[in-house]
Amino acid sequence: MPPRDQSQKLLFRSARNAVITALLRNEALSRSELSEITGVSPAAITEVAQAFLQRGLIVELPSQAGGRRGRPIVQLKLDASHSCFVGLSVGEAKTPLVITDLRGRVLQHQPLAAYKTPSELTEAAGEALSKALRTASIPRSRLHGIGIAVSGIVNAGEGICRYSAALNWKDVPVARLLAKALHLPVWIENDANAVAVGEKFFGRARSLKHFSSIILGPAIGSAHYINDMLYRGHDGSAGEIGHITIDPKGVLCRCGRRGCLDTIAGGHALRDAAKAAGLSATNMRGLEDFALHGSAVASRLLRSAGNALGFAAASLVHLNSPQCLIFTDIEGFGNGVFRTAIRQSLENNIMARFLGSTQVVFTDADTALLPRSAASIAAFEYLNSI
Amino acid sequence: MPPRDQSQKLLFRSARNAVITALLRNEALSRSELSEITGVSPAAITEVAQAFLQRGLIVELPSQAGGRRGRPIVQLKLDASHSCFVGLSVGEAKTPLVITDLRGRVLQHQPLAAYKTPSELTEAAGEALSKALRTASIPRSRLHGIGIAVSGIVNAGEGICRYSAALNWKDVPVARLLAKALHLPVWIENDANAVAVGEKFFGRARSLKHFSSIILGPAIGSAHYINDMLYRGHDGSAGEIGHITIDPKGVLCRCGRRGCLDTIAGGHALRDAAKAAGLSATNMRGLEDFALHGSAVASRLLRSAGNALGFAAASLVHLNSPQCLIFTDIEGFGNGVFRTAIRQSLENNIMARFLGSTQVVFTDADTALLPRSAASIAAFEYLNSI
DNA sequence: TCGAATTAATTTAGTAACCGAAGAAAATAG
DNA sequence: CTATTTTCTTCGGTTACTAAATTAATTCGA
Numbered sequence: 001m002p003p004r005d006q007s008q009k010l011l012f013r014s015a016r017n018a019v020i021t022a023l024l025r026n027e028a029l030s031r032s033e034l035s036e037i038t039g040v041s042p043a044a045i046t047e048v049a050q051a052f053l054q055r056g057l058i059v060e061l062p063s064q065a066g067g068r069r070g071r072p073i074v075q076l077k078l079d080a081s082h083s084c085f086v087g088l089s090v091g092e093a094k095t096p097l098v099i100t101d102l103r104g105r106v107l108q109h110q111p112l113a114a115y116k117t118p119s120e121l122t123e124a125a126g127e128a129l130s131k132a133l134r135t136a137s138i139p140r141s142r143l144h145g146i147g148i149a150v151s152g153i154v155n156a157g158e159g160i161c162r163y164s165a166a167l168n169w170k171d172v173p174v175a176r177l178l179a180k181a182l183h184l185p186v187w188i189e190n191d192a193n194a195v196a197v198g199e200k201f202f203g204r205a206r207s208l209k210h211f212s213s214i215i216l217g218p219a220i221g222s223a224h225y226i227n228d229m230l231y232r233g234h235d236g237s238a239g240e241i242g243h244i245t246i247d248p249k250g251v252l253c254r255c256g257r258r259g260c261l262d263t264i265a266g267g268h269a270l271r272d273a274a275k276a277a278g279l280s281a282t283n284m285r286g287l288e289d290f291a292l293h294g295s296a297v298a299s300r301l302l303r304s305a306g307n308a309l310g311f312a313a314a315s316l317v318h319l320n321s322p323q324c325l326i327f328t329d330i331e332g333f334g335n336g337v338f339r340t341a342i343r344q345s346l347e348n349n350i351m352a353r354f355l356g357s358t359q360v361v362f363t364d365a366d367t368a369l370l371p372r373s374a375a376s377i378a379a380f381e382y383l384n385s386i
Numbered sequence: 387m388p389p390r391d392q393s394q395k396l397l398f399r400s401a402r403n404a405v406i407t408a409l410l411r412n413e414a415l416s417r418s419e420l421s422e423i424t425g426v427s428p429a430a431i432t433e434v435a436q437a438f439l440q441r442g443l444i445v446e447l448p449s450q451a452g453g454r455r456g457r458p459i460v461q462l463k464l465d466a467s468h469s470c471f472v473g474l475s476v477g478e479a480k481t482p483l484v485i486t487d488l489r490g491r492v493l494q495h496q497p498l499a500a501y502k503t504p505s506e507l508t509e510a511a512g513e514a515l516s517k518a519l520r521t522a523s524i525p526r527s528r529l530h531g532i533g534i535a536v537s538g539i540v541n542a543g544e545g546i547c548r549y550s551a552a553l554n555w556k557d558v559p560v561a562r563l564l565a566k567a568l569h570l571p572v573w574i575e576n577d578a579n580a581v582a583v584g585e586k587f588f589g590r591a592r593s594l595k596h597f598s599s600i601i602l603g604p605a606i607g608s609a610h611y612i613n614d615m616l617y618r619g620h621d622g623s624a625g626e627i628g629h630i631t632i633d634p635k636g637v638l639c640r641c642g643r644r645g646c647l648d649t650i651a652g653g654h655a656l657r658d659a660a661k662a663a664g665l666s667a668t669n670m671r672g673l674e675d676f677a678l679h680g681s682a683v684a685s686r687l688l689r690s691a692g693n694a695l696g697f698a699a700a701s702l703v704h705l706n707s708p709q710c711l712i713f714t715d716i717e718g719f720g721n722g723v724f725r726t727a728i729r730q731s732l733e734n735n736i737m738a739r740f741l742g743s744t745q746v747v748f749t750d751a752d753t754a755l756l757p758r759s760a761a762s763i764a765a766f767e768y769l770n771s772i
Numbered sequence: 773t774c775g776a777a778t779t780a781a782t783t784t785a786g787t788a789a790c791c792g793a794a795g796a797a798a799a800t801a802g
Numbered sequence: 803c804t805a806t807t808t809t810c811t812t813c814g815g816t817t818a819c820t821a822a823a824t825t826a827a828t829t830c831g832a
Contacts, residue, residue, distance in 0.1 A: 015819070032780055041820055046782055063827090070779025071827040210620045222705070226612050233707025234596045235743050240704040245697065245735045255737050311631065315701040318626040319608070321619025349631045351641050357621050401790070418809060427791050432811055449798090456808025457798040776830080783824065789817090796811070802804090 013384075015040040019048050020383050023078045024103070025206050028061055030073035049076055056082050057102075057386070078102055083144045083382065086129060086184070087375025088112075089191065090121065090174075091151030091166040097128045098371040099138060102379060104202030106368050108136035118172045122181045129182065145378030146178060146186045149194035149370045151219075155236055156189050162236075165254070187377045191370055192221030192239055193230055195328055198373030200225055201380050204326065204361065211324040212316055214241060216331055218268040220261055220309070224320060241316065242266060246308045261312045265305035267331040273301050288336035302337040310345020317350050317358050325358060330365040399770075401426040405434050406769050409464045410489070411592050414447055416459040435462055443468050443488075443772070464488055469530040469768065472515060472570070473761025474498075475577065476507065476560075477537030477552040483514045484757040485524060488765060490588030492754050494522035504558045508567045515568065531764030532564060532572045535580035535756045537605075541622055542575050548622075551640070573763045577756055578607030578625055579616055581714055584759030586611055587766050590712070590747065597710040598702055600627065602717055604654040606647055606695070610706060627702065628652060632694045647698050651691035653717040659687050674722035688723040696731020703736050703744050711744060716751040 018038035022029060026037075031049055035042045052058040059079045065072035080101040087098045095112035110132035112124040133140060152164025159175020161167075175186040189197065196213040199205040205213075209228050215221040220242035224231045232238055242262035243255050250259025251269070263269050267284060274281045274290075277297045281287040290298035313325060333339065339362055346360060404424035408415060412423075417435055421428045438444040445465045451458035466487040473484045481498035496518035498510040519526060538550025545561020547553075561572040575583065582599040585591040591599075595614050601607040606628035610617045618624055628648040629641050636645025637655070649655050653670060660667045660676075663683045667673040676684035699711060719725065725748055732746060 030780075031782095042781065043783080043821080044819055047818090049781095065828060067829085068779080069777075069829045071781070071825095073780065210617075224706070226617055227615060229613060231596075231612055231706075234709040235707065237739065237743075238705065238707040240707070240737065240740075243737045244701050244704050248734070255739075257735075257737065312701070315630050315698070316705055318630050319624065319702055319705060320610070320617075321621065321624040321626070323620040348634070349643075351626065351629045351643065353623065353641075354626075357623075416809080428810070429792080429812080430790055433789085436811095451799055453800085454808080455800045455806070457796095457810065459809065773832100775832095778829080779827090781824100781826075784822085785820100786822105787818105787820075789819100791816075792814095794811105794813080797809080799806105799808080801806075 015044045015048050016051075016386060017384065019045065019052070020078075020386070023058065023076065024201065024383075028075040028077040030075050032073065034076070052076075052386075055386075080105065082142075083379075084138055084142045085144060085375040085378040085382070086146040087149070087371035087373065087378070088125060088146065089149045089151075089194075089370035089374055091149075091164055091191065092370070095121075095124070096367065096371045097125065097132060098368055098375060099129075099132050099136060099143075100372055100375040100379070102383075104198070104372060104376055104379065106372055107138065108132040109368060109371075110135070118169070118174065118177055121174075122177050125178060126181055143184055144382045146182065146184050147194070147374035147377035147379075147381075148174060148178070148186065148188040149191040149374035149377075150174065150188055151191045153237060154188050154190045154193075156187065156193070156232060157236075159186065159188050161188065185378070185381070187381055189374070189377050190221070190223070190232075190236070190239075191215070191217075191373075192223040193232065194370065194373040194377055196223035196225055197230060197380060198369070198376040199326055200228075200230075201376040202372075204363075205324065208323045210320070210322050211326060212239075212320065212322045213326045213328060214309075214313060214316075216265075216267065216309075216327060216329045216333065218331070219266045222316070224322070226320070241312050244312045244315065246311065261308055264308040270301060270305060270331075274298065277301070284331040284333045284338070288333055288338065291337045299337055302333075303341045306338045306341020306343075307345045310342045310347075311349050313342070314346055314349030317346075317354050321354065322358060325360045327360070327362045328365050328369070329362060330369060332364075334364065335362070401430045401434050402437075402772060403770065405431065405438070406464075406772070409444065409462065410587065410769075414461040414463040416461050418459065420462070438462075438772075441468075441772075466491065468528075469765075470524055470528045471530060471761040471764040471768070472532040473535070473757035473759065473764070474511060474532065475535045475537075475580075475756035475760055477535075477550055477577065478756070481507075481510070482753065482757045483511065483518060484754055484761060485515075485518050485522060485529075486758055486761040486765070488769075490584070490758060490762055490765065492758055493524065494518040495754060495757075496521070504555070504560065504563055507560075508563050511564060512567055529570055530768045532568065532570050533580070533760035533763035533765075533767075534560060534564070534572065534574040535577040535760035535763075536560065536574055537577045539623060540574055540576045540579075542573065542579070542618060543622075545572065545574050547574065571764070571767070573767055575760070575763050576607070576609070576618075576622070576625075577601070577603075577759075578609040579618065580756065580759040580763055582609035582611055583616060583766060584755070584762040585712055586614075586616075587762040588758075590749075591710065594709050596706070596708050597712060598625075598706065598708045599712045599714060600695075600699060600702075602651075602653065602695075602713060602715050602719065604717070605652045608702070610708070612706070627698050630698045630701065632697065647694055650694040656687060656691060656717075660684065663687070670717040670719045670724070674719055674724065677723045685723055688719075689727045692724045692727020693731045696728045696733075697735050699728070700732055700735030703732075703740050707740065708744060711746045713746070713748045714751050714755070715748060716755060718750075720750065721748070 031045045035045045061075040063072040063074045080103040098106045099108040110128045112128045115121045115124045153162040161172045179186040222239040222241040243260045247259035251263040253260040253263045417431045421431045447461040449458040449460045466489040485494040496514045498514045501507045501510045539548040547558045565572040608625040608627040629646045633645035637649040639646040639649045
């Protein structure tokens with residue numbers, strides 16, 4: 001047998017970690033496959049698998065000899081139902097709460113009652129959680145953490161919401177409050193970061209080492225994974241693509257400057273502009289429909305939005321050269337004028353060399369996206385602590 | 387004694403690494419200081435120090451009791467002369483080679499003879515190295531590696547220069563060629579990346595976890611350190627700030643598109659523009675002087691260059707939120723119109739929130755900057771392999 | 773049908789890299 | 803000269819691995 005290639009080994013923090021990562025990326029793997037993929041010795045795989053089996057984190061599938069010579073392989077699989085996580089998205093109009101399993105599947109959906117203050121949030125979350133657990137008959141003991149996606153500026157390390165315009169909060173220790181009330185570990189994260197974690201953990205970025213995620217919502221946010229790690233910026237505020245200047249003489253932005261990308265391509269700004277132009281579009285699907293049926297104004301708005309976004313995203317690609325750019329559409333633009341304009345603008349503004357090497361993906365977000373992503377943070381932290 | 391804080395431990399790959407990093411950042415440290423700084427146990431520090439002392443990598447300073455109670459402390463210090471590294475910068479008009487010590491001090495400077503092909507480079511490098519060693523009477527045995535900064539696109543992992551316009555090279559296995567000829571380990575790196583490594587290892591970025599370096603040369607390059615690691619992008623081409631579009635209707639760039647930052651603020655472009663305007667400035671100091679003495683054209687060129695660069699750098703700050711932005715001036719602009727315009731443009735284009743939190747630094751490069759930076763790559767790799 | 777071959781997984785023994793606690797070393801204070 | 807203080811080392815133990823040998827469970831071929 002050739003000496004084992006250990007070049008990959010350093011990529012993982014530990015053998016346990018490597019095994020979990022491999023099992024998240026693949027439905028089921030045998031011990032020898034795990035050894036090969038992770039670069040960890042078969043002996044160590046046996047040991048780690050034993051520990052995980054004992055905990056109930058993984059299960060053995062019935063062995064399948066299958067016409068092959070040799071001892072039959074026994075596949076291992078994460079037991080998705082082993083643990084559940086709570087995901088919560090605050091800052092939106094509604095406050096959805098979900099319970100997911102270990103693989104990010106939503107088991108239960110339960111919106112919170114309206115709230116204003118942090119303590120009202122705590123109370124509403126407690127009630128919604130109890131109800132969700134009751135309805136889905138999930139024992140509390142199976143919960144292993146809560147993730148919260150906040151639309152605003154967050155200090156993830158300390159679990160503090162530093163500022164949220166939507167909630168009118170400043171320096172609220174959200175994580176501590178909820179952890180105390182619900183007796184569970186709580187992590188909070190900016191919503192764009194949460195979506196990126198979700199994509200990395202459960203979504204289409206699972207095997208990408210470097211990617212950026214761009215969220216098309218009321219405002220435009222982005223987040224970067226670099227070297228398999230979420231990069232938050234030195235003070236937790238990387239990814240402010242929405243405030244890249246597009247037109248120095250443009251509309252005043254709430255950040256105090258003029259012509260930020262948000263004022264041209266943010267959902268909120270587009271709704272305002274549509275209203276000002278006399279178009280009665282309540283959501284972006286409506287605006288796209290106007291454009292589709294010949295409205296020059298709608299078309300112009302969407303095209304200039306797409307151009308601006310493509311321009312800013314091109315800067316991102318030139319600067320960071322991600323493997324993939326994931327656009328997440330939570331405003332319901334769908335595949336229309338906006339997307340086409342983004343694609344075109346990207347093509348026009350990116351060096352030829354990058355065009356082939358950076359994948360561009362568009363995703364339609366469902367309503368559970370943010371809370372589900374939030375839950376993935378808790379899942380990630382839990383599995384990393386194992 | 388309170389239980390030791392081990393929160394920092396994970397930041398380092400190993401105790402050895404932590405000790406070296408601490409000793410690079412500090413002139414001299416006692417074992418107990420090292421233990422405190424790195425979070426490694428005193429026992430482990432003793433062990434690591436012993437190994438390093440044996441190798442001659444560090445030395446003990448004479449102990450100083452100094453009026454204090456208790457056993458006198460013994461300070462440890464990297465022995466800069468323990469090992470030397472070769473740095474080489476290719477792609478410029480001249481090809482400077484330097485020999486540095488372990489702390490990045492240049493011991494000897496020896497430009498290469500002219501060359502065109504890779505094999506001519508190998509020969510010229512061998513001759514220059516021999517001469518440099520002879521002149522400085524450094525024994526060959528003290529050399530531990532060669533770092534090469536290439537102006538072009540590089541695959542650092544495989545040691546291949548994928549493309550260099552200045553050299554007219556394509557897929558040249560530079561590292562392998564030189565390693566074979568000179569019997570030393572060779573690393574190559576894009577020049578902007580090399581400068582960033584130099585700043586991180588020996589320069590003002592030693593204790594910065596995240597920073598970006600922007601090189602103002604014939605072309606404009608940039609490089610990012612993120613989470614204490616050089617981030618090269620998924621295919622080794624992050625940092626192409628020079629090809630961010632500033633003016634879609636601008637001058638044709640050699641990348642095939644129009645109005646790239648390089649065509650407005652690159653040294654090469656500015657020289658061309660100055661010549662076209664009838665200004666006989668051979669270098670950028672000359673152009674700045676024209677502006678200083680009232681030339682409206684020179685002033686306009688430098689201001690628009692600075693505005694464009696500030697605009698692009700603002701995008702970088704919004705996207706990546708580095709702790710620090712280090713501009714390295716290798717064209718000799720000095721502190722004039724250009725810098726002022728960059729600073730102003732940054733202020734105008736960056737959200738207020740970032741203004742205070744992102745440090746902006748300008749550095750004047752000396753002629754040894756690139757080869758010295760190249761040598762730091764070899765030093766880094768050598769110390770990491772210990 | 774039964775051993776040979778083959779592949780998967782486990783066991784065993786060993787190592788590197790740490791840690792904590794106790795102890796030794798080298799100074800000062802009284 | 804002894805107690806105190808601080809630095810550094812020694813010692814024993816743990817964790818997380820590895821390589822090599824061994825066992826397990828199957829198919830193939832005579």
